[in-house]
Amino acid sequence: MEYNFREIEQKWHKKWNADKTYKVDIDNNKPKYYVLDMFPYPSGAGLHVGHPLGYIASDIYSRYKRLKGYNVLHPMGYDAFGLPAEQYAIQTGQHPAITTDKNIKRYKEQLEKIGFSYDWDREIRTSNPDYYKWTQWVFIELFEHWYNNDLQKAVPITDLIENFKNEGNQKVNAVCDETDIFSGEEWNNKTEKEQQIILLNYRLAYLADTEVNWCPGLGTVLANDEVKEGVSVRGGFPVVQKKMKQWSLRISAYAERLLNDLEKLEWSDSLKEIQKNWIGRSEGAEMKFKLKDHDLEMEVFTTRPDTTWGVTFMVLAPESELVEKITTSEFKNEIEEYVLKTKKRSERERLADVKTVSGQFTGGYAINPMTNQEIPIYISDYVLMGYGTGAIMAVPGHDSRDFKFARHFDLPIIQVVVKEGDEPTDPSTWEDSYDSKEGEMINSGFINDLKVNKAIKKTITYLEDKSIGNGKVNFRLRDAIFSRQRYWGEPFPLYFKEGIPYPVKKKDLPLELPEVDAFLPTEKGEPPLARAKNWQTDEGLPFELSTMPGFAGSSAYYLRYMDPKNSDALVSKEANEYWQDVDLYIGGTEHATGHLVYSRFWNKFLFDIGWVCKDEPFKKLINQGMIQGRSSFVYRVKGTNKFVSYNLRNDFEVTPIHVDVNLVSNDILDTESFKNWNPEYNNAEFILEDGKYHCGYAVEKMSKSLYNVVNPDDIIEQYGADTLRMYEMFLGPLEMSKPWDTNGIDGVHKFLRKFWRLFHDDQNNFSISEENPTDDEFKVLHKTIKKIQEDIVRFSFNTSVSAFMICVNELNDLKCNKREILEPLVILISPFAPHIAEEIWQICGKSESITFAEFPLYEEKYLVENVFEYPVSFNGKMRFTLKLPMDISAKEAEKQALDHEVAQKWLDGKTPKKVIFVPKRIINIVI
């Protein structure tokens, strides 16, 4: 039989499905291993050839682990709520559930064709009520907990209420919004409503007025990670800052733990670095500045309290509440104008315009606590409301932004730090601020002459003694805005009584997404859920109108896979204790600041409340590189319908035009198909080189509009899934980005055919020999086992593919078709090319799936050599090689090398200065 991949692959898909070959259950006799893929959002475009890269890698590893005796959990599901389906629904009226369903069907078909070893019985969809019941459940838990700083964990809100009743909030050390101090008695005298409002300041899921990223184009607020360069990541719509009452998750409570625990994780350094920067820990002090003519204080955060003597002005964010209070009548108009101008500008405009200095004096003055001098207070949009206190003390001498501002408004500049070896100079002569990371203090009262780090400590002590400030750690990580004014998401399990939110009873979950007549906001500007009939409790109390964001459903999905059908819990204790955590997670870096932060946070919370046994969800994580597109170009001669081949294009004035890569093979255009591709080209003429049309190419994003999308279905149709799998791996290291180039796939396909032929004679009849293998044959096998084993554990799958090719070439040369050699080789290759492996395994007479075989062990004894071919070099340049026994002495090796006739030529009668002999490595002769 020929290698008929179509028949073979279909046959095994059916069989694996029917036999549930990859179904797993808790098995206490086997060690567990959990391999997870980042589940896809099922878009309308289907999978392109870049998507399965990570899935193939994780599948290889899963199959390898099974062969190594592990009980492997390897699930797949769909991140099914999301904006694209809803945008499509708005345009077409088609319910997003229908589009999503259709897309999922297509995704699943495509995935199944590639032959992944998923346990499909564990498939989940975030939009399924059975699933989002638990998303809602976690939300309620977040709502019913607060973060106790003393215990460094989440604690039930009921404990907090007990505390309040007994002794008020004075001793409570919580992560919370600013709350007035009250006694137990005062608490007890408050109304239910007052109490609930206070509790919202403490809850881990809370409703509050916050500055949010409002995206008018999408009609919803967005979290920080959903905004890039001032526009929405999805859709690219401009984003503006707006104050709105929104649900948020108090992820900032976990900032320190999220940062510290990165250390425990086997993630790439670059990914850890991205998270570190996103969390953005900075140490410094918070300090209060008294205001002139006011009984108010202005609080700032600074990493450099030691430079307070150099503070010559203050700057507030235009959005700050203080602005109104301190602005004098004289400057009222100007301030109002500036604030209005800032509000109007989108985030994008603000970012684009960082170089222009702008600001406005308020008329107010603060008192520098160190110098007692009056210093003017400005507002400027270079100070952000969202970071620190929304106010800064400006040290123009040592901060470049403050410096520019001071120059622009002609404010005084004082030098307070001088580097070792430098003399203080006149700041009026400076072109930029003076670097102050290291050095000694000057012009700074009691900290003069101290080194910077000591000066910082001493200043903080002073601030604390005088009660005007304290040491403080600040994080860049903001609480996650959790509401979206959209339809296609999880409804919040909440209703409102007198404007106060209360959770739905857990037994009433899920609160299902209602039907609406349109997926648009109402005329009053309320979210689409306001259109739903009876969107209220049985008592007639209204439900929340927002839905949850995209990351809600993906934040704990890895836990649900452990126990996907459980209707009593997100995951049972038993399942969680068996599967524990994800051992290997493969996915793209694009989730570094979103999903991977949120799910770590959810997991830590669930750990705190005792629902999961591990405080980190993803032990090891690998980022697969992006597969870029390789676009092809044709060159149209300007003003004609003539196309000139690549190397002749410089003789004409041409326009390069993207051409569908599927019409191009090895850069040669199929001119007939090109004519039919687009009516515009029906009459196209070609100027060829040696009878062919050569295309140009460029590496770009893989995208429909660039006509460079390659569909895995087409590859599978032409070459089979095993070829696709091996070729994707063969392209290069998993973690590197690389262009997809179908050129070259032939080599891998040829290899599989060669592999097939090892088991067949010239007439394509199955034929393997029972003879005992020779030492050479054993050596080829065991060398390969060793190499493959080593490559798999370091995820170097590209080199494994080469190793297989070398092995098959060598066995071919040896004309080896012996069972004892070939059977282990089939197991070895089965993680990479499971279909062909299963088929041959069966032909070899095995009744059980190769999935349950044992990974062969390599034996050192077959690899022992008794000679080593030494490269002999002169001054480091290799001149000849010399076969010498393994156990040769340095002296003898030296002698033999020098006696060699080629050595004589290079020595040219001279005595070598030195001979270096490294056993099993090299002989280097220095002359």
Add this chain to the structure above:
RNA sequence: GCCCGGAUGGCGGAAUUGGUAGACGCGCUGGACUUAAAAUCCAGUGACCUUUGGGUUGUGCGGGUUCAAGUCCCGCUCCGGGUACCA
């Protein structure tokens, strides 16, 4: 601006601890088989020089350490990613 990666033939890439640079594959060239094509197989293939023995040179650029550097150190250039008035 700051922080992380990366740069090796015509192309994708290999070289795991400093030890024969270019494995493996594509492409290309030549050959075998064939009426022909496909498929398959064999040989060659970094550049330059060459008396065909070989020689010189070569891993983005410039220095350095070393018997020996793609690999380590210092200084650049370019490309990719992240992040950004973060106080």
